Amino acid sequence: MEAATARKIRVVVAKPGLDGHDRGAKIIARALRDAGMEVIYTGLHQTPEQIAETVIQEDADAVGLSILSGAHMTLVPRVVELLAAQGVDDVLVTVGGTIPAEDIPQLKKLGVAAVFTPGAGTDEIVEFIREGGEARHAAE
Amino acid sequence: MATEPRQKPLEEREVEFKTMSGHPIEPLYGPPEAPADPAESIGRPGEFPFTRGPYPSMYRGKLWTMRQFAGFGTVEETNERFHYLLDHGQTGLSTAFDMPTLMGYDSDHHRSLGEVGREGVAVDSLDDMEQLFDGIPLGGVTTSMTINAPAAILLAFYVLVGEKQGVPPEKLGGTIQTDILKEYIAQKEWCFPIEPAMRLVTDMIEWCSENMPRWHPVSISGYHIREAGSTAQQELAFTLKDGFTYVERALERGLDVDDFAPRLSFFFNAHIDFFEEIAKYRAARRIWAREMRDTYGAKREESMRLRFHAQTAGVSLTAQQPLNNVVRTSLEALAAVLGGTQSLHTNSFDEALALPTEEAVRVALRTQQVIAFESGVAGTPDPLGGSWFVEQLTDEMEAAAYDYFARIDELGGMVEAIRRNFPQREIADAAFTYQREVDERRQIVVGVNDFVQEDEDETPILRIDPALERKQTDRLAATRAARDAVAVEAALAELKSAAAGDANLMPPIIAAARARVTEGEMIAAMQEVFGTYTESPVF
Numbered sequence: 001m002e003a004a005t006a007r008k009i010r011v012v013v014a015k016p017g018l019d020g021h022d023r024g025a026k027i028i029a030r031a032l033r034d035a036g037m038e039v040i041y042t043g044l045h046q047t048p049e050q051i052a053e054t055v056i057q058e059d060a061d062a063v064g065l066s067i068l069s070g071a072h073m074t075l076v077p078r079v080v081e082l083l084a085a086q087g088v089d090d091v092l093v094t095v096g097g098t099i100p101a102e103d104i105p106q107l108k109k110l111g112v113a114a115v116f117t118p119g120a121g122t123d124e125i126v127e128f129i130r131e132g133g134e135a136r137h138a139a140e
Numbered sequence: 141m142a143t144e145p146r147q148k149p150l151e152e153r154e155v156e157f158k159t160m161s162g163h164p165i166e167p168l169y170g171p172p173e174a175p176a177d178p179a180e181s182i183g184r185p186g187e188f189p190f191t192r193g194p195y196p197s198m199y200r201g202k203l204w205t206m207r208q209f210a211g212f213g214t215v216e217e218t219n220e221r222f223h224y225l226l227d228h229g230q231t232g233l234s235t236a237f238d239m240p241t242l243m244g245y246d247s248d249h250h251r252s253l254g255e256v257g258r259e260g261v262a263v264d265s266l267d268d269m270e271q272l273f274d275g276i277p278l279g280g281v282t283t284s285m286t287i288n289a290p291a292a293i294l295l296a297f298y299v300l301v302g303e304k305q306g307v308p309p310e311k312l313g314g315t316i317q318t319d320i321l322k323e324y325i326a327q328k329e330w331c332f333p334i335e336p337a338m339r340l341v342t343d344m345i346e347w348c349s350e351n352m353p354r355w356h357p358v359s360i361s362g363y364h365i366r367e368a369g370s371t372a373q374q375e376l377a378f379t380l381k382d383g384f385t386y387v388e389r390a391l392e393r394g395l396d397v398d399d400f401a402p403r404l405s406f407f408f409n410a411h412i413d414f415f416e417e418i419a420k421y422r423a424a425r426r427i428w429a430r431e432m433r434d435t436y437g438a439k440r441e442e443s444m445r446l447r448f449h450a451q452t453a454g455v456s457l458t459a460q461q462p463l464n465n466v467v468r469t470s471l472e473a474l475a476a477v478l479g480g481t482q483s484l485h486t487n488s489f490d491e492a493l494a495l496p497t498e499e500a501v502r503v504a505l506r507t508q509q510v511i512a513f514e515s516g517v518a519g520t521p522d523p524l525g526g527s528w529f530v531e532q533l534t535d536e537m538e539a540a541a542y543d544y545f546a547r548i549d550e551l552g553g554m555v556e557a558i559r560r561n562f563p564q565r566e567i568a569d570a571a572f573t574y575q576r577e578v579d580e581r582r583q584i585v586v587g588v589n590d591f592v593q594e595d596e597d598e599t600p601i602l603r604i605d606p607a608l609e610r611k612q613t614d615r616l617a618a619t620r621a622a623r624d625a626v627a628v629e630a631a632l633a634e635l636k637s638a639a640a641g642d643a644n645l646m647p648p649i650i651a652a653a654r655a656r657v658t659e660g661e662m663i664a665a666m667q668e669v670f671g672t673y674t675e676s677p678v679f
Contacts, residue, residue, distance in 0.1 A: 017239070017254070017255055018239035018240060018242070018243050018245070018251065018252075018255050018329075019239055019255075019259065020323075020327050020328025020329050022328060022368070022677070023367070023368050023369045023455075023571050025679075026568050026571070026572075026677070026679035027369075027571055027572050027575050027679075029679045030568070030572055030679045031572075031575075033679075041677055041679055043674070043675060043676075043677045044328050044675065044677070045243070045328075047251070069239055069255060069258055069259050070255075070258035070259060070494065070495075070604065071239075071254040071255045071258055073254070074253055074254025074255075075254060098459075098492070098493065098494065100493060100494060100601055100603075101598060102598075117459060118458065118459040118492050119458060119459055119460055119585075119588040121579050121589075122575055122576075122579050123579055
């Protein structure tokens with residue numbers, strides 16, 4: 001139990017789709033790293049398949065998907081499906097970006113734990129992921 | 141031995157007085173800060189070093205072009221929006237392409253799924269381009285196209301639409317962005333490795349200098365560098381350095397600087413720090429003029445005269461209390477005008493949420509019209525020239541840019557600096573620093589970290605109908621079915637062989653466009669020769 005809580009939280013920060021807006025993703029990646037987590041940033045232009053594979057290979061506790069292209073209703077469900085198909089159901093999935101309010105309930109229904117929209121504070125995001133990561137470690 | 145702290149000259153609020161770049165602002169500016177030799181460093185509008193503006197009469201002679209960036213869905217929706225904007229008094233067109241088009245994928249490519257028409261208009265082939273400009277006489281408008289890695293292909297499409305309307309290339313006026321260096325630095329939409337991408341840019345500069353005297357083949361862009369989180373100083377320095385790099389490549393190609401430099405133009409951000417932005421534009425003109433004359437041997441004034449388009453800062457818009465964005469955009473637009481812009485896009489108040497609705501676009505255009513026709517600021521060139529504060533800031537911006545030039549030169553020039561992630565890292569650091577300031581409320585963003593309003597009404601947003609993707613892939617299928625497959629294969633083979641050699645690629649690209657070869661097919665063919673690009677990101 002002690003060893004489990006001491007283990008670093010592992011987070012994949014991912015940019016699915018074709019949009020090149022990586023300002024937010026990189027700020028979050030750095031804030032998570034500064035908070036003591038192990039951060040794997042996928043870089044740009046990732047397919048959902050590549051992201052799911054990275055999450056599984058890295059044994060991540062959480063994945064943050066950053067999308068500012070309006071393609072979230074295509075890309076997010078696909079990542080979630082691919083993870084589920086591999087039997088991964090305990091990874092915290094969060095989404096950040098320009099997500100219209102009316103799309104958020106549907107994303108949550110798919111299993112997205114939180115959606116962070118423009119103006120969300122970095123500390124709020126870091127705290128959410130820390131709690132989720134610690135809960136996953138505690139459950140092991 | 142404690143000494144009394146020096147008395148502050150005036151009572152001040154407990155905030156840090158500095159520009160967005162972090163440069164301290166003194167309690168007062170006055171005659172001691174006046175420029176030593178104003179005739180040389182400032183001069184007159186329309187005269188070297190153009191600090192006060194590229195033209196003698198500025199807006200007394202001609203107002204800036206009001207050019208709203210537009211594009212979404214398929215070509216039909218965007219064509220309709222173009223007509224709407226022209227009917228409401230807009231004076232130039234500006235095309236936003238969707239992500240697949242920017243990345244060189246056709247709409248039916250598996251990577252395009254969910255992205256077609258979302259952030260701009262989908263254009264796959266000449267058929268689409270003809271429809272996009274349907275009913276718009278290309279001889280009578282100027283058009284800006286925001287596309288970079290596949291720019292040569294979209295330029296070919298545009299030239300052929302002109303041809304169909306009976307307008308020859310030498311009569312077409314407008315701008316295509318083509319600035320690939322800032323893609324690797326900031327906007328991150330690429331198709332090829334840096335070197336072949338630079339060759340394509342140089343091919344376009346060369347071809348346009350011979351065939352399209354009214355066209356701007358490159359719009360050297362700081363906008364995206366700033367949106368990615370840079371400071372104003374970094375935006376200025378990296379953009380100008382990118383510009384010098386294109387000049388050097390064209391000179392290496394054997395072109396005469398005065399044949400192509402007059403057609404280079406710039407695109408800057410208009411951010412919220414009012415005076416720093418104005419200083420940035422003034423410093424940009426002065427640096428460009430001096431370097432073009434003294435370093436690159438330009439003789440014609442047109443080669444030294446920096447002209448630019450400005451767009452208000454998308455990143456300054458807030459999703460919270462979106463009507464406040466009208467105010468932000470007005471201030472930013474005013475800075476661009478006082479800084480002497482040649483054309484301007486004002487963002488719409490709902491753009492932190494989605495692509496803009498028609499109403500929001502109209503308010504944005506009206507903002508420019510109020511500045512132009514009501515405020516009186518267009519009455520005299522460079523009205524802030526001679527302000528102790530603005531002149532001092534202009535000098536400081538210039539000095540900061542030269543510091544960056546020296547650091548980039550030490551790394552071996554801009555291309556090498558990009559390979560080593562230098563500008564990328566500088567921008568990421570600046571973006572992170574700014575975010576910390578907002579998080580810690582050292583930087584106030586009204587409605588976000590102060591003056592917050594609970595229970596806001598939802599703002600209506602533009603929804604892109606998912607059925608448009610199907611409509612576009614159907615259009616593309618029709619194009620593929622109707623064309624001569626043998627001609628397509630021949631054109632692609634010709635393009636590949638030209639790519640493997642060193643001839644100018646514009647002629648084979650135009651030939652392929654004429655044969656209805658799609659954008660994605662041309663890019664894939666060139667990638668077979670050139671390869672692709674993957675970055676190693678820094679954060």
